[in-house]
Amino acid sequence: MRKYENLVIVKPTLTAEEIQASINAIEEVITSNGGEIAARDTMGMRKLAYPIEKNERGYYHVVYYSVAPAAIAEIERRFRINEDLLRFVTIKYDTNREVAAWNGLVEKANKAPEAPKAEEAPAEEAEATTEAAAE
């Protein structure tokens, strides 16, 4: 089992229920191929940096999961067939450092919906450190 991350951009022309249904379908593809979803991160409707298929906006959704490396080809094939998706990006977390980062990201994604206040404090600290570094 290897750690992966998938970012998918769903078409903005769909209604809210249809978007939710297509996201459920995406997660179903991962789980049906033996993947274990660790966390999800909904970034929501965002402006795209450049138009994709003449769409200016897109609904971003990120899924963190672990799956056997051989299943990735099938998962990507299924994503390519799916016409609700504008774009998907699969990231592999392989080295020890990357896996540690993956664990951190999963923790962050799991924490966010439950305790938004706890999430704010470390974010501010991070900003403060970057500002200090800039000076």
Place this chain on the structure above:
Amino acid sequence: MSEKRKYKKRYCKYCEAKVDFMDYKDVANIRFSLSERYKIMPRRLTGNCKRHQDMISTVIKRARAAALVPYTVTRKQVVTAPFENLK
């Protein structure tokens, strides 16, 4: 000259912050190593070390594929809203 002065003090910003891993979804942090036209800034101007420059370049390319950061910005787009996506 102003360009030169901006990067006069050369040190790796990421080494200073002890960055071990960069997330491509975190556009605000990537921004430092991108030019006005969203080209990847060379090491000689930003002062990044080789290790972090390699990291940032892969991260920027991922962010471009995910439409978080544009590949190119035309003159028209520069005038209208170059940084709107970051807010």
